[in-house]
Amino acid sequence: MQGLLEETKFLMKKYNISANKSLGQNFLVNEEVLDKIVECSNINKEDLIIEIGPGLGTLTSKLLEKAGKVIAIELDEKMIKILNDRFYLYNNFVLINNDVLKLDLNKLIEDNRENLKKVKIVANLPYYITTPIIMELLEKRINIDSITVMIQKEVADRLTAIPGEKDTGAVTYCVYYYSEPEKILNVSNQSFVPEPKVESEVIKLNIRNTPIVEVKDEKLFFKIIKASFAQRRKTLLNALCNGGIVENKEKAKELLAKLDLDQNIRGENLSIEQFARFI
DSSP states (O other), rough: HHHHHHHHHHHHHHHOOOOOOOGGGOEEHHHHHHHHHHHHTTOOEEEEEEEEEEETTTHHHHHHHHHEEEEEEOOHHHHHHHHHHHHHTTTEEEEEEEEESSSSHHHHHHHHHHHEEEEEEEOOOOOOHHHHHHHHHHTTSSSSSSEEEEEHHHHHHHHHHHSTTTTOHHHHHHHHEEEEEEEEEEGGGGGGESSOOEEEEEEEEESSSSSSSSOOOOHHHHHHHHHHHHHSSSSSSHHHTTSSSSSSSSHHHHHHHTTTTTTOOOOGGGGGHHHHHTT
């Protein structure tokens, strides 16, 4: 870890920069964690890798050695010069200075895929925008095979929970619908400069070829799930009414009875298959 720490401090001093708190920057300086991220991503020369928020390029350098091509998407203009200086000799490196949520990622992939077989997301994501980025990748059906990211542990626990069990949220069901999530590695806050106040975790989402359940109306399906978690302490019966899914409590009671569900059950107790039966 000492080598990466010294390298990171050198780059920060050379370019006169500090971590941007508003962009959630914490620079990873643990070599073992970096190697584990690359290893579990199963990267080879037939892969196109999209890295979101490369920062100083610590992970980027390892990705470039393994992948066919790396597209690094960085919002912070201060990092752009560093990344260009570090990797200008690499012919498999593409750098984009933009907000990933404002890009047409499918077009970006189409323009850069060439003969590369698989597309994978690999990133140390800024914690403040983790969920929006992951939802963007999943809900817009971005043409990718897997997502390997390091995120805040609390968020990781929710994203990788089993629907219907502890720690679930509406996002859990969305992740599980589109992918097979798995936990990879807990990461201590001492692995970063500066040290964040929270623990981190590396997770991997393997994108399903088809969603885990078949529903006729995805929009309504997720509307019901989101309504169920909007007020966690409310029963599903009340959530259906408050979320505008049904007209009144009598209609809600009829719907629950039809599905053999108790009137006092909460949404967090339902499996994804049970939610699918509403549609």
